[in-house]
Amino acid sequence: MAMKLYGLPMSTCTxxxxxxxxxxxxxxxxxxxxxxxxxHKQPPFLSKNPFGQIPVLEDGDLTLxxxxxxxxxxxxxxxxxxxxxxxxxxPKEAAMVKVxxxxxxxxxxxxxxxIVLEYVIGPSMGKKTEQAVVDGCMGKLGQVLDVYESRLSxxxxxxxxxxxxxxxxxxxxxxxxxxxPCASMVKDRPHVMAWWQxxxxxxxxxxxxxxxxxx
Amino acid sequence: xxxxxxxxxxSACTQRVIxxxxxxxxxxxxxxxxxxxGxxxxxxxxxxxxxxxxxxxxxxDFRLYESRAIVRYYVAKYADRVPSLMGNxxxxxxxxxxxxxxxxxxxxxxxxxxxLQLVILPRMGEPGDLALAHSCEQKLEKVLDVYEQRLSxxxxxxxxxxxxxxxxxxxxxxxxxxxxxxxxxxTERKNVNGWWQxxxxxxxxxxxxxxxxx
Numbered sequence: 001m002a003m004k005l006y007g008l009p010m011s012t013c014t015x016x017x018x019x020x021x022x023x024x025x026x027x028x029x030x031x032x033x034x035x036x037x038x039x040h041k042q043p044p045f046l047s048k049n050p051f052g053q054i055p056v057l058e059d060g061d062l063t064l065x066x067x068x069x070x071x072x073x074x075x076x077x078x079x080x081x082x083x084x085x086x087x088x089x090x091p092k093e094a095a096m097v098k099v100x101x102x103x104x105x106x107x108x109x110x111x112x113x114x115i116v117l118e119y120v121i122g123p124s125m126g127k128k129t130e131q132a133v134v135d136g137c138m139g140k141l142g143q144v145l146d147v148y149e150s151r152l153s154x155x156x157x158x159x160x161x162x163x164x165x166x167x168x169x170x171x172x173x174x175x176x177x178x179x180x181p182c183a184s185m186v187k188d189r190p191h192v193m194a195w196w197q198x199x200x201x202x203x204x205x206x207x208x209x210x211x212x213x214x215x
Numbered sequence: 216x217x218x219x220x221x222x223x224x225x226s227a228c229t230q231r232v233i234x235x236x237x238x239x240x241x242x243x244x245x246x247x248x249x250x251x252x253g254x255x256x257x258x259x260x261x262x263x264x265x266x267x268x269x270x271x272x273x274x275x276d277f278r279l280y281e282s283r284a285i286v287r288y289y290v291a292k293y294a295d296r297v298p299s300l301m302g303n304x305x306x307x308x309x310x311x312x313x314x315x316x317x318x319x320x321x322x323x324x325x326x327x328x329x330x331l332q333l334v335i336l337p338r339m340g341e342p343g344d345l346a347l348a349h350s351c352e353q354k355l356e357k358v359l360d361v362y363e364q365r366l367s368x369x370x371x372x373x374x375x376x377x378x379x380x381x382x383x384x385x386x387x388x389x390x391x392x393x394x395x396x397x398x399x400x401x402t403e404r405k406n407v408n409g410w411w412q413x414x415x416x417x418x419x420x421x422x423x424x425x426x427x428x429x
Binding site (some may be wrong): 066 | 288306308309310315364410
């Protein structure tokens with residue numbers, strides 16, 4: 001039975017999971033959730049994720065939320081097939097993947113997501129862009145991207161010379177960020193730009209990027 | 216050879232790592248990093264952690280940072296010692312990961328902001344944003360309501376055993392209940408309070424409390 005992924009084809013966290021499912025060649029059905037009508041904040045959805053957020057994965061009788069826990073589960077379940085995203089046979093490589101997954105989660109995401117929210121997601125919901133919020137984040141993001149630039153000058157991908165879950169987790173927010181006026185922050189950093197061009201040209205990403213627009 | 220943990224015994228993220236090492240009986244040596252003097256932002260430190268944050272561990276010639284990556288590494292490395300810290304099978308592990316993510320994304324930001332505004336900024340002589348702190352408190356109430364419901368169904372977050380998901384919450388809740396003076400958020404919720412009493416009474420956490428001089 002195919003896995004069910006509850007979410008939306010343009011949602012950052014849903015597409016984080018979809019990228020992983022595609023890399024692993026896993027059959028799944030995307031079940032749309034109507035955020036506009038608040039479907040995610042009511043039963044029955046709340047019984048799947050009590051925090052009222054997408055995505056949710058259903059695999060048989062296992063229900064999981066939190067996109068980064070879902071990708072970890074899919075990668076572990078399907079570790080013998082598809083792309084080796086977690087480097088499970090090499091503990092030290094696996095550890096490096098986890099370091100940069102945490103960096104994405106704890107440092108990169110908080111710096112970049114307000115910018116994407118202000119320029120892309122907010123306006124799609126009729127909200128005005130708050131330049132002050134953007135300006136406040138750009139300094140921090142610049143510092144983070146400087147570390148990435150330095151890191152990516154020593155190896156091709158974040159965890160080493162191999163594509164991994166650490167790179168994959170960056171795809172959705174990077175994609176939207178590159179549509180904003182702040183994209184120059186990436187373009188001005190040659191190693192980060194080259195890394196972005198590489199990871200965004202992977203077939204697994206190209207399969208879903210067409211739907212990644214907030215209209 | 217003991218694992219070197221670079222950090223401070225008061226830092227929540229360093230505590231997360233020490234709590235895990237104590238649970239697993241892994242020998243370690245805490246190497247104090249002088250955060251007040253900005254040691255973590257100096258070039259010699261940035262070589263090991265380019266984001267200028269603690270903790271960093273040194274295990275022989277293997278270095279790692281990000282507390283949640285460190286604890287996952289040690290639980291995997293010594294899976295035979297306390298196997299249930301990450302679950303006993305794929306599905307259990309997924310539940311542990313899920314609640315570790317909840318801690319990181321739904322819980323930690325709120326606690327961190329609260330502590331920053333109510334404790335750390337005032338300590339540095341700067342005014343905290345009380346409105347922001349209040350807004351975090353209200354959001355935390357809603358998050359802890361979800362925890363209350365979850366913990367009415369099982370003893371711990373990921374199921375019926377203590378795991379990394381519970382351990383990861385220890386430092387943040389301790390700050391909430393002490394320096395931030397928001398203990399009522401925990402004590403007003405029967406199941407959350409019971410869970411907190413249980414996990415904070417574990418010998419490893421009590422050992423850490425002694426080490427930190429609390």
